[in-house]
Amino acid sequence: MIAQLKSELLKVRSTRTTVGLFAGMVGLTVLIVLLTGLLTHPDDLVSKHDQRGLFAPSAVALIFSGLAGVLLITSEYRYGTIRPTFLFTPRRGNVLSAKLIAGLLTGLVFGAVSLSLAIGIGSLILSARGIPSTLSGSDFAVLIFGGLAGTALRGAFGVGLGAILRNQVAAVIALLAWDFVVNTLVFGLAPSVGRYMPTPAADALMGLKTPHLLSPGAGGVVLLAWTAALALIGLALTLRRDVT
């Protein structure tokens, strides 16, 4: 299991795919914090809610962690490396478990970098514009802990989704459509249901206080449940299906 995890982590590091995603996430995070921090009217950066919105890695880190997770497994099916992988480790449950952990760790790194950039650059902008920080230590704790847990779970979420769909293009489109279309639509039309969708749950986990969101704890449980459900379905299918 440890051996398999080492192998999975080397897979992540040995191509430019994850590095490219990471660079994309860093670039977008910086761009969004700069634009939000510099262009927003000072009156709209004062409340706790506004400042959380500025610091939270939210959409960008969550999307990129999910994509990294999806690619971690679908690239094996796309390029056929799944065959040598299963020949060396025929216990497919071990392979998928190692990939889920690799997805968690990748998401964790993405979240840590995104949070550091957003909080670092965002704080600099606030102090440069003379806007006082209104978030307490415990607010930051929820933001950071929730942000890391959210992006880590999203990495594993992506692995689960990829294990179910296998086809890389289909899985990437499914992830993006789910995040941008389904989550947004359901949350917008029926927030009492939509708040149980993965992305609003991840927002809640970071302590965002958008109306209708769950509490951070409940958001964490809901996101964990989604991730576990996808992982278990992915595992069951991976164990059953033929590899051709």
Add this chain to the structure above:
Amino acid sequence: MTAVVAESLTKRFGDVLAVDDLSFTLQPGTVTGFLGPNGAGKTTTLRMLLGLTAPTSGRSLVLGKPYTTLDRPALSVGAVLEATDFHPGRSGRDHLRILCRTVDLPDSRADEVLKIVELQTAAARRVKGYSLGMRQRLGLAGALLGDPELLILDEPANGLDPEGVRWLRDFLRAFASTGRTVLISSHALAEVAQTVDQVLIITHGRFVVESSLHELTSRVGGSVRVRTSKPEELKEALHREQLEASSDQQTLVVRGANTDRVGEIAFNAGVPILELVAEGSSLEEIFLDLTSELSS
């Protein structure tokens, strides 16, 4: 212990019976050609042996156990199913190091096998820059990581240039000469005829022939061309051994025997042999006859 046992292996894909009740046994130290036209069920059979595809019915044992229950099977079985199973953006060495990690082999083992397959100079390059022949060899390198006693290769000569085919043949001979077992599939008998000592021929998922190459040649009647200064005497000698020969002046064509047999008969009859050749195309003809007979 037998190297490979297949017991009534059957695989059905919807209405198509891809593999139909195949049973065979491979003894250790043998080199077996698993032959048949494209679509005969060879790859499906190999995938079932290696636990990638579940048989509809029947079972198989590799080194005494179902493959999926072997502990770290890569240390005793090396297998390559596709020549193209690499991430194009990853270096050859990293591909092998990734496999090493899963079975706790040191990274240095990756460099050792790269040397065996003569890829050490390309090791750091991304696989997308590799030729098909280089990819075939990288796949083989992956199979060799665990220093296996059984090698299973699906169409390893596909896409190789003549030099690559010769390299592969020499490699497999050297591998087999150490008493290890090889199962190699091919759609062309001639490709493996010089490497294998027994053949399993299938078409439409069923066996047509399961025999040694030697037996196959004599049983189905491969031909031998022999030139002699005493064609009439040789023809008589052959006739006494129940062998028919057609003659054209000094040259006889003998069906149903191999060069060993014809040479011995000539020697016993005191007939000088000027030239003795196994007809090169005969094996391929046998193969085509066998595989098309059943399909018609």
